[in-house]
Amino acid sequence: AARVEGGGVRVEIDQEPGGTRLRAYAPDLTLDLEIPLPEGHESLGVVVPWGPRRFQYTVKDVGRPVHGRLVLGGAEHEVGEGAFAVLDHGRGKWPYSVVWNWAAGHAPGLSVQLGGKWTDGTGSTENALFVDGRLHKIGAELEWVYDRSDWLKPWRIAGEGVEVEFTPFHEKISRTELGVVGSETHQCFGHFGGRVRAGDGSWVTLDGLTGWAEEARQRW
Template identity: 65%
Template sequence: MPEREITEPVDLCLPSGRLAPEAVGWTRRPLHRANLRGWGRTKRWEYWGVVTPDHVVGLVVSSLDYAGVLGIYVLDRASGVETVHDDVVPLARGVELPERCGVGGVQASGASTAFVFDQDHERTTIRATAPDLTLDLTVAVVPGQDSLGVVVPWSDRLFQYTVKDLARPVTGRLTLAGTTYDVPAGESWAVLDHGRGRWPYSMTWNWAAGSAAGRGIQLGGRWTAGTATTENAVLVDGRLHKIGEELAWEYDREDWLRPWRIRGERVEATFHPFHERVARTSLVVLAGETHQCFGHFTGWAATDDGERVDLAGLVGWAEEARNRW
């Protein structure tokens, strides 16, 4: 489907709080200001996914208006042991999230967790703590490397702005139960999911992301169906190639560790999981279930000029999330 590339800064919302028509499209770098208004359906979050040779890390800082949902997840890839710390903060008190992606600070704390993300044009520094866990990371901004920004319009009242920033080099340290692990340069990759919008109460989505040096794959499904936009792209040597089609996702909900297949005219990707993470939430108005698998990609995706890019060597995740929020 045809999708408009936005090349100049734009506000996400009109003064009324409704979606600005000129904000609908996609970008190669963050250009939207999320000037959201209203309460109750507004969602804001920063999610960082990090894959190292030894660990997988997931960090979420979110405000859902009536609650702040915070989380730290660490997987030991060798043993399969998971470390999970989650907090819910009533009315999202103290959760700070900026209007623009990649600029300013993110701060939040709960009963067991605390987060500080400092962002500028050269790097993001991440500090997160929980009982027996400290994470100190530096995520570099690669000069000239594209990210994918997309506005998904369900209506002029319900819409989402997302930035998926792939293949960000990361270094630092993880201290877990008294043992410190290095996050080695050149072998560790971070992906940012920056989200701002106003959502329907019930929604299901698929998301897959894989990274390597200067390369990445970003694939989404279900939540964009029937809108004017998709969130599919392949990153090659730092250049983003937008894939404007809804893709077919095939996976086994009885056996999540079987290969996933994601297909379209420009994508033939197979995802091979090595671990499944299951996250469930049930808090009256807030409920959800996510199956997030970590693994490797094979197959290909086509660039704008039709070149088929080999996806072998990309490491990341694929997931299904079902939320009532």
């Protein structure tokens, strides 16, 4: 279990063998979600080495079912049909300054997870395709091409076995500047297109997947 509270916001995460429960509370907001772990569901765990005494272990768990409710401004919204959850677990020690890209998308029976920049040159990647819950690891480093002056233009993500285009429809910006500590994230939600090669060499099209692609710059 994990709990955090501050600035009028409280978040509670309970992890059990059968799934995860996520609850959050803030002024005019209540979120209560159940995120079951289907039998046979696979996820990608990667150790990224930066040196003999510094590493980051990350698990990106894409395409989990989710159901529950969101109460916002007194209006209740059901979370369920058509929704999916992505869980991001990490352990380790980050460098003071780091930049990463991360994209995740899902449709029934198909998910994709793509990353870059922060793993470049380490020999590790966090890229994978999931077909009917089974993991197909992608070992290639990827090139991310996007317009930092217009985040809503199409993004291109490419490398050996990866030919992906991402078309955003919404941008979420998060910024914090506290002197030596700072953060800026541009997270764009949108639709995926293109194709990714599975472990058996066949190409799998991503048309119809919905999710996000982001750039994050951190000093911490």
